[in-house]
Amino acid sequence: MADKTCEGTVTQTYTVITRRGARPVKAEIIHERLVSIFVNGRELATVMCTPCDQDALALGFLANEGIIGSLDDVRAVHICPSGACVDVWLSFADFEPPRRVILTSGCGGGVTFDDLSGEFEPLVSERRVTPGQLWALMARLHQSAELYSRARGVHTSGLSDGEGLLLTAEDVGRHNTLDKLRGKALQAGLDTHDGIILTTGRVSSEMINKARRMGVPIVCSRTSPTSLSVGLAREWNITLIGYLRRNSMNVYAHPERVLQPQTVGKAANGRKREGTPDAG
Structure with a gap:
């Protein structure tokens, strides 16, 4: 149910110009x-x-x-x-x-206020996921984006237990979405440790640091990470995934948490060994 106290959008009148001419439009835009x-x-x-x-x-x-x-x-x-x-x-x-x-x-x-040059203990987690789980969760995140569907212009993030979305948050600031997730989790009595974060925004150093603070071992984005976030994720034992789209993803740090699908023709079985004569 939508929060009735939320002022997520405002109605504005603006001009749309196309090759056919100009016309006034009254519609919602994101409130900032x-x-x-x-x-x-x-x-x-x-x-x-x-x-x-x-x-x-x-x-x-x-x-x-x-x-x-x-x-x-x-x-x-x-x-x-x-x-x-x-x-x-x-x-x-x-x-x-x-x-x-x-x-x-x-x-x-x-x-x-965090100095990211300090030393922090790496996260310890046995969390494992399949690519199919992550693709499905990202699809659900997009479906849950109520403000985005009305006016675009916002980022959406979600907290998952691997099976479904426990919480979602939308904001013009991608870092704000993670703070809102943490706050909602506190209010709901949910433990964020060992969860999965999915976000539509770029994963920069402050984003990966918030994930560390939340005890989240897997962070997924539909877009790119930065070089510093990749380095911190590797140091802090966080699986960092970018460009999580319909049928693909890039794993920049700790890919061992993403269970690889069984493929036909593994090197040990399906490939012709060097020096082995062709059959027949």
Whole structure:
């Protein structure tokens, strides 16, 4: 069911010009605005986003930055009437905002406090999937993209257990979709560890870092990764898949988690060995 408080689109009148002439059109376009996240009364970050699920966005951002570990660390969450700010009150009063802020490559400009040059423990996971599972999950992700179907212009991400989509999120910022997923998971009491992330957006370093924070060992995108995200995925034991389309995919890191389909004519059986005479 669609969130009735979500202001995901606005109706605008614009001009369509074709070879046949020009005509006015009234239709939906994606809503984008600044939303500020306050923690214990102090501004922590301001992000460009689609104003839907702002509470999940704020909670997920705090979790993916390592500021909170669970909802036990949160005393209250309040979205201001205008929707332009979210107040999060923690159960501990001695919170100090990180001093170092890193601007990310995300759409609209994201922020992170994590220093990716530090050393982090690789993820440990026995998760395995088949190509068919991933192709089917990406197809379901596209089918679930409600805002995209209405106005285009947004990214969609989903959290899966390998069988179906547990949660989805849409936003103009691809990094925001992962924060919204993490926040929704906290609100629903879902553990993100050992899950699978599927996204329509490019996988850059901040995206793979959010996956690490979520304990997700498999990240799939319909488009490309960056060189840094590939390097981090290899270092952190995360399977990174790009260009996941209808019948193909590129696996850039840890392909052992993707079970290869049985093929006819394996090297040990179907290929003619060197020096073996032709039959007959």
